[in-house]
Amino acid sequence: MAELVRLDVADGIGTIRLDRPPVNALNDALVAGLATTAAAAAADDAVRAVILYGGEKVFAAGADIKEMAGADYVAMTARSGGLQAAIGAVAAIGKPVVAAITGYALGGGLELALAADFRIAGEGARMGQPEILLGVIPGAGGTQRLPRLIGPSRAKDLVFSGRMAGAPEALAIGLVDKVVPDADVYTAAVEMMASYASGPAVALRAAKQAIDDGLGVDLATGLAIERVQFAALFGTEDQREGMRSFIENGPGKAQFKGH
Numbered sequence: 001m002a003e004l005v006r007l008d009v010a011d012g013i014g015t016i017r018l019d020r021p022p023v024n025a026l027n028d029a030l031v032a033g034l035a036t037t038a039a040a041a042a043a044d045d046a047v048r049a050v051i052l053y054g055g056e057k058v059f060a061a062g063a064d065i066k067e068m069a070g071a072d073y074v075a076m077t078a079r080s081g082g083l084q085a086a087i088g089a090v091a092a093i094g095k096p097v098v099a100a101i102t103g104y105a106l107g108g109g110l111e112l113a114l115a116a117d118f119r120i121a122g123e124g125a126r127m128g129q130p131e132i133l134l135g136v137i138p139g140a141g142g143t144q145r146l147p148r149l150i151g152p153s154r155a156k157d158l159v160f161s162g163r164m165a166g167a168p169e170a171l172a173i174g175l176v177d178k179v180v181p182d183a184d185v186y187t188a189a190v191e192m193m194a195s196y197a198s199g200p201a202v203a204l205r206a207a208k209q210a211i212d213d214g215l216g217v218d219l220a221t222g223l224a225i226e227r228v229q230f231a232a233l234f235g236t237e238d239q240r241e242g243m244r245s246f247i248e249n250g251p252g253k254a255q256f257k258g259h
Contacts, residue, residue: 003019004018004019004020004029004030004033005017005018005019005030005033005034005036005037006019006037007037007040007041007044007047009044009046009047011194011197012046012047012048012049012194012197012198013047013048013049013050013051013190013193013194013197014041014044014046014047014049014050014051015050015051015053016034016037016038016041016050016051016052016053016090017053017054017055018030018034018052018053018054018055018059018060019055022057022058023058023060023061023103023104024054024055024058024059024060024061024109025060025061025062025063025064025065026060026062026063026064026083026108026109026112027063027064027067028064028067028079028082031082031083031086032082032086034086034087034089034090034112035082035085035086035089038086038089038090038092038093039089041093041095042089042092042093042094042095045201045258047095048095048196048197048198048199048201048258049095049096049097049098049193049194049196049197050093050095050096050097050098050193051097051098051099051100051186051189051190051193052090052097052098052099052100052112052113052116053099053100053186053189054101054102054103054109055102056102056182056183056186057102057103058102058103058104059099059100059101059102059103059104059105059109059112059113059125060104060105060106060108060109060112061103061104061105061106061107061109062104062106062107062108062109062110062130063083063107063108065134076139080139080140083108083139083140084139084140084141087108087111087112087115087140087141088115090112090115090116091115091212094205094208094209095196095201095204095205095208096117096118096193096196096204096208097115097116097117097118098116098117098118098119098120098189098192098193099112099113099116099118099119099120100120100185100186100188100189101113101119101120101121101122101125101127101176101185102121102122102124102125102182102185103122103124103125103126104125104126104127104164105121105125105126105127106126106127106128106129106130106164107128107129107130107131107138107142108140110127110128110129110142110146111129111138111140111141111142111145112140113127114141114142114145114146114149115141115145117208118177118178118192119170119175119176119177119178120176120177120178120179120180120185120188120189120192121167121170121171121176121178121179121180121185122167122179122180122181122182122183122184122185123167123179123180123181123182124167124182125166125167125170125176125179125182126164126165126166126167127164127165127170127175127176128158128162128163128164128165129142129146129158129159129162130162130163130164131159131162132159132160132161132162133162137159138159142159143155143159146158146159148215149174149175150173150174150175154173167179178192198256199256200236200238200239200242200254200256200258201238201256201258201259202233202236202238202258202259203233203236203238203239206229206230206232206233207229209225209229210222210225210226210229213225214226236259237257237259238254238256238257238258238259241254241255241256241257242254242256
């Protein structure tokens, strides 16, 4: 597992690196490694922000079809549960997460990218949910996270057709947040995460949880979630430092310690 997925940490940024050439196909071993590595990134206080990265050529071209082609209902119930759990572990990381997408992000690869808070794509990136072309549907979040991100009609178009969207279209429909030259994808992801890595870690976690949890409930319940998270932050050192620095030095100059 270690050679298929690893966690590299530098300057408060943890990079979850998929490394299963040639296309980072999501087989059982890689999925297990992803779950373990996501949990490690979540638990490591030295990691203040996270990048999902598949390398310079490809993010992840989907599930390992050869591994699943002969599976029956019982086997796929267990296997899809494991894939959902691994991608769910990424979504549950209580820190800012960006997917740095080069090349293909297809099927389970796109579903992994959807678990991030942000997505940066190279100009040559291609994204899609091609499962329908295999006679099945997305099974790791594509029918759920994708419509929540880009709306049901656009999600249905991608899921029903199985077609791939290029980077310009992905940007236009909100599937990705930024498009950069292919060679600059990882650097752009580091630049985005650097500002979060120096921010108030507890407040960032609270903001992420409030937004994510609030999306699944009514407004009144969401406001209650927000109120509890907001009030709890007045027990942190970062709140005291942030407000002290604002009063003494003006906005944007606080030195947060992350607790």
